[in-house]
Amino acid sequence: MTTRKPxxxxxxxxxxxxxxxxxxxxxxxxLEFYREMLLIRRFEERAGQMYGMGLIGGFCHLYIxxxxxxxxxxxxxxDGDSLITAYRDHGHILAVGTSPNAVMAELTGxxxxxxxxxxxxxxxxxxxxxxxxGHGIVGAQIxxxxxxxxxxxYKGDGGVSVTFFGEGAANQGQVYEAFNMAELWGLPVVFIxxxxxxxxxxxxxxASSETHFYKRGTSFxxxxxxxxGMDVLAVRAAAEDAIGFVRDGNGPIILEMxxxxxxxxxxxxxxxxxxxxxxxxxxxxxxxxxxxxxxxVATGAASEDDLKAVDRxxxxxxxxxxxxxxxxxxxxxxxxFTEVYA
Amino acid sequence: MSIDILMxxxxxxxxxxxxxxxxxxxxxxxxxxxxLAEIETDKATMELESINDGKVAxxxxxxxxxxxxxxxxxxxxxxxxxxxxxxxxxxxPKAEAPAKAEAKPAVKAAAVPKAAPVLQDPEIPAGTEMxxxxxxxxxxxxxxxxxxxxxxVFLMGEEVGQYQGxxxxxxxxxxxxxxxxxxxxxxxxxxxxxxxxxxxxxGLKPIVEFMTFNxxxxxxxxxxxxxxxxxxMSGGMISVPIVxxxxxxFASRVAAQHSQCYASWYGHVPxxxxxxxxxxxxxxxxxxxxxxxxxxxxxxxxxxxxxxxxEVPKLDDYTVPIGKAKVVREGKDVTLISFSYTMLAVxxxxxxxxxxxxxxxxxxxxxxxxxxxxxxVASVKKTNRAVVVEQGWTAYGVTSEVxxxxxxxxxxxxDAPVLRLGGADVPMPYAASLEKVAVxxxxxxxxxxxxxxxxx
Numbered sequence: 132m133t134t135r136k137p138x139x140x141x142x143x144x145x146x147x148x149x150x151x152x153x154x155x156x157x158x159x160x161x162l163e164f165y166r167e168m169l170l171i172r173r174f175e176e177r178a179g180q181m182y183g184m185g186l187i188g189g190f191c192h193l194y195i196x197x198x199x200x201x202x203x204x205x206x207x208x209x210d211g212d213s214l215i216t217a218y219r220d221h222g223h224i225l226a227v228g229t230s231p232n233a234v235m236a237e238l239t240g241x242x243x244x245x246x247x248x249x250x251x252x253x254x255x256x257x258x259x260x261x262x263x264x265g266h267g268i269v270g271a272q273i274x275x276x277x278x279x280x281x282x283x284x285y286k287g288d289g290g291v292s293v294t295f296f297g298e299g300a301a302n303q304g305q306v307y308e309a310f311n312m313a314e315l316w317g318l319p320v321v322f323i324x325x326x327x328x329x330x331x332x333x334x335x336x337x338a339s340s341e342t343h344f345y346k347r348g349t350s351f352x353x354x355x356x357x358x359x360g361m362d363v364l365a366v367r368a369a370a371e372d373a374i375g376f377v378r379d380g381n382g383p384i385i386l387e388m389x390x391x392x393x394x395x396x397x398x399x400x401x402x403x404x405x406x407x408x409x410x411x412x413x414x415x416x417x418x419x420x421x422x423x424x425x426x427x428v429a430t431g432a433a434s435e436d437d438l439k440a441v442d443r444x445x446x447x448x449x450x451x452x453x454x455x456x457x458x459x460x461x462x463x464x465x466x467x468f469t470e471v472y473a
Numbered sequence: 474m475s476i477d478i479l480m481x482x483x484x485x486x487x488x489x490x491x492x493x494x495x496x497x498x499x500x501x502x503x504x505x506x507x508x509l510a511e512i513e514t515d516k517a518t519m520e521l522e523s524i525n526d527g528k529v530a531x532x533x534x535x536x537x538x539x540x541x542x543x544x545x546x547x548x549x550x551x552x553x554x555x556x557x558x559x560x561x562x563x564x565x566p567k568a569e570a571p572a573k574a575e576a577k578p579a580v581k582a583a584a585v586p587k588a589a590p591v592l593q594d595p596e597i598p599a600g601t602e603m604x605x606x607x608x609x610x611x612x613x614x615x616x617x618x619x620x621x622x623x624x625x626v627f628l629m630g631e632e633v634g635q636y637q638g639x640x641x642x643x644x645x646x647x648x649x650x651x652x653x654x655x656x657x658x659x660x661x662x663x664x665x666x667x668x669x670x671x672x673x674x675x676g677l678k679p680i681v682e683f684m685t686f687n688x689x690x691x692x693x694x695x696x697x698x699x700x701x702x703x704x705x706m707s708g709g710m711i712s713v714p715i716v717x718x719x720x721x722x723f724a725s726r727v728a729a730q731h732s733q734c735y736a737s738w739y740g741h742v743p744x745x746x747x748x749x750x751x752x753x754x755x756x757x758x759x760x761x762x763x764x765x766x767x768x769x770x771x772x773x774x775x776x777x778x779x780x781x782x783x784e785v786p787k788l789d790d791y792t793v794p795i796g797k798a799k800v801v802r803e804g805k806d807v808t809l810i811s812f813s814y815t816m817l818a819v820x821x822x823x824x825x826x827x828x829x830x831x832x833x834x835x836x837x838x839x840x841x842x843x844x845x846x847x848x849x850v851a852s853v854k855k856t857n858r859a860v861v862v863e864q865g866w867t868a869y870g871v872t873s874e875v876x877x878x879x880x881x882x883x884x885x886x887x888d889a890p891v892l893r894l895g896g897a898d899v900p901m902p903y904a905a906s907l908e909k910v911a912v913x914x915x916x917x918x919x920x921x922x923x924x925x926x927x928x929x
Contacts, residue, residue, distance in 0.1 A: 213675065215671075244708070245708070245710075246706060246707050246708040246710065247708030247709070248708070249705055249706055249707075249708050250706040250707060250708065254706040254707065256703075256706075256707040256710050256711055257710075258707075258710050258711055263671070263674055263675070263711070264703070264706075264707070264711075265706075265707075266699070267698075268694060268698050268699075271667060271694060271695065271698060271699055273667070274663070274664045274665075274666070274667025274668045274670075274671060274695070275667050275668075275670055275671035275674065275695075275699060276671060277664075277667070277668045277671060278667060278668035278669060278670060278671020278672040278673070278674070278675065279671045279672070279674065279675045280671075281668055281671070281672045281675075281677075282671070282672045282675035282676060282677050283675070285627070285653070285672070285677060286676070286677075304663065305663045305664050305667060307664075308659070308661035308663055308664020308665070308667075309664050309667065309668065311659055311661065311664070312658065312659065312661070312664060312665065312668060315659070469709070470704055470705050470708060470709035471704070471705050471743050471744055472704070472744070472746075472768050473704060473709075473712045473714075473767035473768050
């Protein structure tokens, strides 16, 4: 790769040492963030319910609690930017604007699903929206995301690859292989570590010698900082800063989003590794949706009635998705052997 | 007392080399460590250092001489103060003195393909001019042609650029295409393979070179989980047009971790295409097809074939379809089926069998997946007997798959059980004596062919 990033000193000046102040959103934007987060929340609640009814099979990892992360990041992305994540991907694909019907139908394994029922919860894609999955092997999406960034740079299309992974995946060796090449070649990639504090049942402290994950790029000269991942405005501001830094040709950056998942790792996780009180306290004090709703009302950006109207709209969307996902036919047996090869 | 300077073996596979340049002349005094000459091998140009102090009495092989065999005497030193005439006391062996051929199993078979009546490929128009080139050059030409044709094609891997390829396969590509498209990677197979797959998902057409496929074990998760399965998992939405290529299989005297065949490993996986050419023409035509293919293709080359010369059709755009085996020798008594390196032993065996009145048909699979069952079954329907040969282990191997296909689809035509031959069921040993017996030899194929003909 010929094009080099600016000299280290210039980059150090360009990169922030800590998170920028929260994003100053217009009232309309605030309501839109609320709407998007609520869609993910209600969608996931419904998916959990349908899993319990046996309508969804296999592994199903819910995003409840982490909604502010994808909502804030997505809002800072531009058309032409790309996104890739791991298996906890329902929130991400909804955020890029993919039809909730097609997402829910993928969960039920129906022909109307985004992957025609062949991928399921962990393998969702929407290439028209530059959403590259949906990957089930912990850590695999990180070199893939670097490769998408490589393609942006190769094509010179000005796009940025936003590559998500959890703090558990941050311990995989291939992460550091990707970090090394991303920095070496000045690839346009923002690495977003969603630190929800538990890698399945293992807390970050029990698995990681360095729990400040934003520092994980230090050996590769990749800057990074921590962001309050429960505050959509903090996320939005940080994402804009990071994407801008990368788009300006400075090479990669790492954002560590401190967040929390309310549900188990997957539907089959009894979550015995943490107390009910811990979860309740997080829900009560830090819930991103409640927090934003209160702010909307307190600042007069929206009334209680406005929020109720949004609730009703989301409820209808999710109900329709659930209906569609149950009515959409199962894939025909003839589909078994299609799409193995192009 | 004079000291002979011998042509050194500078790599495990080097059999001969070129004296590119003498850095000393007759009469010069040299010390241990002084560079005497530059030697060009099949992989690189390297310096030959003196290990003795003395005076250069005679330079026996002038610079520019090609094809100087390993262990040939190329110069002679005498001790300081000794007359240069001392060097004349011993007769100088001829430069083309044979190397220690016995240390290289199956090397004898190397000469066979040229002698054997290899069939003209029906897909090459009659009257096409043929040019002789090595497999190495054919692979390089295939990449260069496809890179000229499609600017989305790029090559990445360890030492593919400035070093000109660890095995010189990518020689010259950096000069022509620049470092945007010929990319030297760090030694991180898992990472750069994932990166290549991501780039393919995003619309580029990467060629990922593994220095050898042994190292691709570090990256096999991305080859299988990320490359092979994504099209299916995405309901056909995302294709992964990528080529994973590099030397695979038996290599000489490098022991177990660097000498293994992965054909059956990758052949097992739906979503992958797996190609393993033997000849230079097939290497070129199939690599061009692989680069154009919209699917992930595992392209298994063979280090010990890189330097071999074959006739290649001189056509502007010569491609060979993936999924087609080739009958390289017609016969009626027994079908010998193989691919890649063991084609040498099989072609040699076919000659030996002919001398004993057994007319063997030889098929080069060329593609491992999808397997061209049609060509195999058609041949067995004619010969009623088959021996299948691979360089890897036969257990759960390509030979096992071919045997099953023949049993399922040609059972009524078989007059004897299909026999499998492959590498000994052990990690590859280092010792030359053990290595030789771990690799299929022409006589093993002859014996198996006679067995299925009930003439053993």
